[in-house]
Amino acid sequence: MISLHKVSKSYGSGTGGFKAVDRVSLTVRGGTIHGIIGPSGAGKSTLLRMMNLLEPPDEGGVVALGQDLTALPEAKLRIARRSIGMVFQQFHLLHNRTVSGNVAVPLELAGTGRTQRRERVLECLRFVGLEDKADQYPARLSGGQKQRVAIARALAHRPAVLLCDEPTSSLDPDTTSEILAVLRHINTTLGVTIVIVTHEMEVVKELCHEVSVMERGRLVDGFALPRRTPAESSRPKLSYREQLLGEGGEAHV
Numbered sequence: 001m002i003s004l005h006k007v008s009k010s011y012g013s014g015t016g017g018f019k020a021v022d023r024v025s026l027t028v029r030g031g032t033i034h035g036i037i038g039p040s041g042a043g044k045s046t047l048l049r050m051m052n053l054l055e056p057p058d059e060g061g062v063v064a065l066g067q068d069l070t071a072l073p074e075a076k077l078r079i080a081r082r083s084i085g086m087v088f089q090q091f092h093l094l095h096n097r098t099v100s101g102n103v104a105v106p107l108e109l110a111g112t113g114r115t116q117r118r119e120r121v122l123e124c125l126r127f128v129g130l131e132d133k134a135d136q137y138p139a140r141l142s143g144g145q146k147q148r149v150a151i152a153r154a155l156a157h158r159p160a161v162l163l164c165d166e167p168t169s170s171l172d173p174d175t176t177s178e179i180l181a182v183l184r185h186i187n188t189t190l191g192v193t194i195v196i197v198t199h200e201m202e203v204v205k206e207l208c209h210e211v212s213v214m215e216r217g218r219l220v221d222g223f224a225l226p227r228r229t230p231a232e233s234s235r236p237k238l239s240y241r242e243q244l245l246g247e248g249g250e251a252h253v
């Protein structure tokens with residue numbers, strides 16, 4: 001589905017140069033949710049951005065959905081990228097556009113007609129449960145709602161792959177669970193392959209089928225996780241008190 005062949009990326013040059021990703025080879029299997037974890041600065045985001053060539057590698061190849069992206073001319077790469085949606089930690093919404101205006105952006109850029117655009121925007125908003133917010137501006141939304149808009153926008157072109165860079169790192173635990181449920185729904189009902197960079201182990205345990213571990217630009221481990229059963233995933237959530245103190249603890253309110 002996505003294969004990276006010995007990709008490398010350096011920033012800066014000469015003695016100030018720094019190899020952020022160092023000859024990494026990795027295959028993400030179609031239909032899976034694949035986590036990329038590792039310490040800060042390990043090169044996780046750089047590796048993720050290479051998967052749609054948002055960050056072109058200095059060397060190595062990227063094959064996505066049967067196409068060698070590194071060999072495509074710019075115009076064809078732009079079209080190939082439509083099949084690979086992206087979601088970021090900071091949502092990256094346009095604040096002077098409504099929710100539906102934001103979701104419409106990729107369709108406008110691709111020249112999709114107005115009627116078709118309107119239908120697809122509503123479909124995407126319905127999928128993430130936000131059709132009632134279509135005419136609101138992002139400033140009026142919660143963090144979780146903003147991330148859902150960003151996810152709806154990433155779905156506009158019916159991608160086969162969704163790349164997520166720390167999508168829940170700005171969110172509280174309850175909102176994180178909501179967003180993970182949306183991502184799982186996208187994987188199971190639409191069959192979209194998801195690659196997610198995160199530093200939150202709970203996110204990995206809750207969501208991922210397979211994990212790759214990065215350290216200092218290299219891939220140092222990779223393994224499959226046992227699938228969680230729905231019953232286990234939907235067990236009652238612990239309160240902050242229970243998470244921090246277990247059973248005990250003296251109340252002051």
Ligand SMILES: Nc1ncnc2c1ncn2[C@@H]1O[C@H](COP(=O)(O)OP(=O)(O)OP(=O)(O)O)[C@@H](O)[C@H]1O
Nearest residue numbers: 011012020038039040041042043044045046047199
């Ligand atoms: N555009 C850039 N210019 C210069 N250096 C960069 C750039 N992007 C990333 N780096 C550097 O490359 C290294 C890897 O960055 P990257 O963001 O890929 O790591 P990461 O594992 O995602 O880290 P974090 O978990 O902190 O986000 C870091 O040292 C970072 O400072």
